[in-house]
Amino acid sequence: MKKQGLFVTGTDTGIGKTFISNLLMTALQGMQPGYFKPIQTGKDWDEDAIEGEIAPSVYSFSDPMAPSRAAQKAHEVIDLDRIRRAWDSLDDRPWVIEGVGGVLVPLNQCQTVRDLIVTLGVPALLVASTRLGTINHTLLSLEALERAHIPLVGIVLNGDKDLGLAETLQDFTQVPIVEATPQVLRGLFLSL
Numbered sequence: 001m002k003k004q005g006l007f008v009t010g011t012d013t014g015i016g017k018t019f020i021s022n023l024l025m026t027a028l029q030g031m032q033p034g035y036f037k038p039i040q041t042g043k044d045w046d047e048d049a050i051e052g053e054i055a056p057s058v059y060s061f062s063d064p065m066a067p068s069r070a071a072q073k074a075h076e077v078i079d080l081d082r083i084r085r086a087w088d089s090l091d092d093r094p095w096v097i098e099g100v101g102g103v104l105v106p107l108n109q110c111q112t113v114r115d116l117i118v119t120l121g122v123p124a125l126l127v128a129s130t131r132l133g134t135i136n137h138t139l140l141s142l143e144a145l146e147r148a149h150i151p152l153v154g155i156v157l158n159g160d161k162d163l164g165l166a167e168t169l170q171d172f173t174q175v176p177i178v179e180a181t182p183q184v185l186r187g188l189f190l191s192l
Contacts, residue, residue, distance in 0.1 A: 003092045005122035009099040011137040016158035027182035037098040038083045068106035123151040130159035154178040
């Protein structure tokens with residue numbers, strides 16, 4: 001099996017990226033998937049919620065803030081080439097890669113999570129909430145990803161059911177809005 005990766009990004013922080021990443025890990029059981037979160041901020045480590053093979057983070061900061069600010073406070077600079085080398089060194093298997101914050105969260109003075117996805121050269125899955133304001137956040141995130149020509153495999157709406165939300169979003173994009181179930185997520189990954 002060759003190495004494959006799917007980057008789980010979101011419209012915001014606290015949106016459910018770790019929940020969806022863990023669902024993906026569960027969905028891929030039997031294929032021995034791995035989990036890679038290259039940048040971690042805050043004292044609550046997302047890896048604690050993941051079941052399966054976990055690659056170490058390249059950057060870990062205890063301050064719960066944007067990665068660029070946390071790195072600056074720690075007198076470090078996040079280097080995307082360093083993250084790329086860590087990604088290249090991972091073994092051949094399916095990998096769930098979890099982002100930090102939203103799509104345009106700064107990682108250093110000139111690069112964002114979007115640049116990290118491009119650097120890794122993998123498709124993305126966008127996690128969005130169902131709370132008020134999500135239409136704007138989701139469409140802006142989609143536009144940012146599409147401008148960078150990042151292949152999007154789907155949008156997952158995470159939260160209380162909002163009848164009509166998926167249909168409203170679907171009016172503005174051809175990216176499929178998918179259910180957060182292991183079967184659907186496995187199918188998305190296998191379609192890569």
